Amino acid sequence: MNQLNLSVLNSLKESGNQIPAYRIGANKPKIGIVHIGPGAFFRGHQSWYTHTAMQKAGGDWGISCVSMRSPGVAEALNPQDGLYTVAVLDAETSYEVVGSIQEVLIAKQQYSELQARLSSVDTKYVTMTITEKGYCLNSEGDLDLNNPDIKQDLAGGQQACSAIAVLVEALATRKAAGIAPFCAMSCDNLTDNGKKLRNALIQYAQQKDAALASWLESNLICPCSMVDSITPATDDALREQVSVELSIRDNWPIKRESFVQWVVEDCLPADKPAWKEAGVTFTTDVAGFENAKLRLLNCPHSSMAYMGVLAEIETVNDAMQQQPLVSFVQSMIEQEIVPSFTAPKELDVSAYSADILKRFRNPAIRHLLNQIAWDGSQKLPMRILPIIQQNIKDGNPIQKLSTAIAAWCLFIRKRFIEKQELVDPLSESLFAIAKQCNGNAESDVALFLSLEDVFGKNLSKDPAFTKALTASYKNLLPALNSKSIPWDTLG
Template identity: 50%
Template sequence: MSKQEDAGRLSARTLDSLPSSVARPAYELERTQVGIVHIGAGAFHRAHQAVYVDDLLPTHPDWAICAVSLNSHDVRDALRPQDGLYTLALLGRETQFRVIGAIRELLCARDEGASVLSRLAEPAVRLVTLTITEKGYCLAGDDLDVAHPDIAHDLAAPATPRSAIGYLVAGLRARRDSGVAPFTVLSCDNLADNGHRLRRAVLQYATRVDAALAAWIEADVAFPCSMVDSITPATDDALRERVHTALGLADAWPIQREAYTQWVIEDRFCNERPPFEQVGATLSTDIAGYDRSKLRLLNGAHSSLAYLGSLMELDSVGDAMGNLVLAGFVEGLMREHIAPAIALPRGLEPGRYIDAILDRFRNPSIRHRLSQIAWDGSQKLPVRLLSTITESMAQGRSIEALCLPIAAWMQFVRRQAQRGVALVDPMNELLQAVGQGCNGDPLHDVPAFLALGQVFGALADSPAFATALTRAYDVLGDGSPSMVSLAVAAYADVPAAP
């Protein structure tokens, strides 16, 4: 990069030229020390966990990040000339720009494997975090897929790994052999029970490599669970141009996210830990409770908006929230029918959490399409809404309002099938057959859907559920926008109390 190009690009040397409207690191970059290795240096990590670390570094400069990409060199090549700096655009009614400096080193394991292993072995590294998506864990169900090409390679050549699992075990082996305390391994992927699943995979791999090492890992290494949440739209040229205009400097890879962010971490570490609670993260022993709250309240409301809103011919979450009848129904669904029926984690105040969800839904800078949220309904509805219906029935609560979004999904499947539109769903062929066979008569259509045991499970055998679902399907009529609007208005006032 020439001096002229360098002068016009974000870097440590150009930080002082930033306008006052752009926030910058509140610490001296050269005084920081790497204490965290992060595997999976994608946009979500840089928009989420790295921002928490950036907030922490002014008072705890020994927790900076070494960001590792397993295969792609794109992030390294974009940000290394920028000294690891990049711009975060926080999307709200007004967009705010902030330069993040938490990543002090960038490595690509594919061609810098020795450097990655060396960094993992350093005593100063006390925490390894991961955002590698579910497929990066190389699982077959809940177990390690030993036939996966990367795992097969690593088992044959554990000193030169390719997989995240292989790197973790190689790094832990080096620390054990040199008498260095192990690092904590923290999964930050949106994967239920993520810490326990990662621990199982690591132990299964380590057992095949070195049984004594596996025993040491099992006894001494912590794999806390976590829950993360923040919408992070992809970087595009429009964002790069906005950032260039705001900074007066080019940034090869800025990122953007909504202002809202949540990070809940199981308080179980085997080495020193960053005081993340000082910068807004929640330390808890009930990650499952936070996961459950997100799935039922946030995701359950999302699915309700998706199917009812799609039938009303609305395009996005923002459009759906602009419909006062639908917005009122979904808010009531969360406050009166979902939150009271589920076991909330200690410390989560439902009213404030629901307020935050509604604010996110109304964010004009985030355009989340209902058609995308409607994908994979057969997989999502059992955990997002049907589980709440099951618990509500056990508590003697009304399930009438909760059945309306389920009936809307059925009407959505019927409409798409009869229009010849394929569903983005692993059960597409079966759902198409059911939808094409519908004739609009609730007594005919509802039993056809309830026969889908993969979706409804034991609820299919409940007369009370079948009755409530049939009633909701009937009220939706032909699934036209006008009929759906009337149904939503009618169900908005259904009481939830026993």
């Protein structure tokens, strides 16, 4: 069986497969984008968007991918001329060969080539998915000068090991050559990611060269962005599936759900890929989209997880087959979540909510409720509690949101009673509380509300919340033994 590469594109096209037309023939696009961190999400998301933009409008927007250390992606994709297959999972699976990636560099081994690529006048954008850790920030969101990688890079004497230092070195080269800075774009789910990236780059430059820092202050563009799409890990089953469907061998295909979202702050230079035509939303209110995602996606997701686990339901798709649970979540969205915030003008809330519930029903995505339930002490203060606080302030109902919190409390007790692992950074404190619970709603709820790391000082003492949470806890309590939700008591 032939391996996927440029030589087989014509035969794939003749077989009716979707292929990158811009990679056929001699006039392939120049590389205009460098991306740091070529993981599965990037290849199913930003790389796919750029591929789609070039399919629609052409342009010199080929991507040079950079792996800071690991050779895995380079070893898989370079023999394939950067080509790979995206399998879109839904009721039916579709396949598309993506060609936006033209090379994969390993920074540790090809540092001079990387700097040459970053410093090239053709490189207009540098994007990155390096996780929050990769930005080397402190708890205040500033560059952590005590970070070991940053300290090593500032000391000099060897090639840079942090992404921040790598980029600043290239920006210094561009300044010296009279080339404008590239547009640097974080694609990690990090609040105010563009602002934090820009600050980190400038703060690093200040430690090296005040004139460079001043030039960046005046010229560097770092848009904020938000990304969303479920991208499960590639496995041998997917490789086999692709080989059967396309009759080619693909070292590293990608699978993702059909829903895909990329929201970008509308401050990019005029010279950019046709991302808008590919479906990217440009807005002046990225924070509004982040807030909508937290409230309309993450809050129902977590709520469904805790209630579903109590009812011994295994996956999100399984949960969506339980009409009482679906009705509960829909009512929560309509009555308590939507009234709690003002959506960005570009967002159709009804359509977005419908898309979310459709995603939850996707039979091809096996998303375990137990995994969604992990790290609740970190997620609830972001996903649910701010909505409760806002609704109390506005005089709106909080009954169903409080039921979701009560389900989390009982989930903790269930894990303790059944002697199962609790994946949560506060697991010891939570199990200590669960050990003291005796089934009396008032005393049990008081124990959980004493955890200020989760509930803070004000909400834990709010009488409206305490009353609603206690009532919800009492109504849900039978689920610990019956392993079913008493829906008739939840309203």
